[in-house]
Amino acid sequence: MLKILLIGLISYIVGNFSSSYILGKILKNIDIRTKGSGNAGATNALRVFGKKIGLITFILDVLKGIIAVIIGQMILGDTGRLIAGIFVVIGHNWPIILGFKGGKGIAATIGAVTFINPLPAIIAIIIGILIIIKTRYVSLGSIMAMALVPIISLVVVRPFDLRFFIFLLILAIMAIYRHKTNIRRLLNGEESKLGHKA
Template sequence: MLNILLVILISYAIGNFSTSFILGKLIKKTDIRTKGSGNAGATNALRVFGKKIAIITFLFDAFKGIIAVIIGQMLLGYSGSLIAGVFAVIGHDFPIVLKFKGGKGIATTIGAATFINPVPALIAIIIGILIIIKTKYVSLGSVLAISLVPFIALLIVRPFDLKYILFLVVLAAIAVFRHKSNIKRLLNGEESKIGQKSK
């Protein structure tokens, strides 16, 4: 029980490291949460700060998921890696150090899910990239890709791993919840495409 709590706390703390917020403050002297969509993640970093900071943000945010999973594995084995991945994303999305106003967890989800089992994650990432290229909607590609991972895993991962499937379902649910405003704008035809200002 103590190890479970330790994994949760460490992973959540790792998730609290907000790359876009820190880079924005250090390099641009700007709080990213006051610009663009107000989201402290890679997509808004691209919109507000440009490609270089966005790429660095994505990589570091993905790395958070990987580091958390490794620590979870060390402390609690396979189950610990799954718990760690979820709470790293929660820490990124709802960081206590930023008054719970964080990002949407896509990069951290990608890092954690890919490290735990790369094949389903990479298939979903490719699908997501194709959707983004076709539609220019990052939110659409992100949500659909992450939502598809559990189904992809059900089809190709053998033997069946209930813990892993539940892990993916939880991550997908968090992603959909965090993108609820984007989904609403998509349905209303009001979502911003790549290169457009946030609506």
């Protein structure tokens, strides 16, 4: 139990490292949460700050997912990886140091899931990218990729791993919940497309 609490705490703290907020403050003296969608994540960083900062933000967020999972694995093996993957995304989405106003967890999820089992992650990422290219809606690609990744795992992960499936299900539910305003805008035809500046 102590190890589980330790992994959860460390991973949550790692998730609190908000690269979009830090880069925005250091390089532009702007709080990302006051611009664009108000989301402290890579997509909003891309819209507000441009391609370079957006890409760096994405890479750093992916890396923190990987780092948390590695730490979890070192402390408690395979179980530790799954716990770390969930809590780093919670830390990214609801960071205490930013008043619980964080991102939507997609990049951190990509890092965590790809490191644990790359096959379902890569398939979901490809589907998400194709949807983004076709529609130019980053949110739609993210939502669909996250909704599909647990289903994809049922098909490609052998033998079936119930813990991994539940792990993916939790991450998918969090991601879709964090996109609830995007879903509303998509349904109303008001969602911003890729390339639209904030």
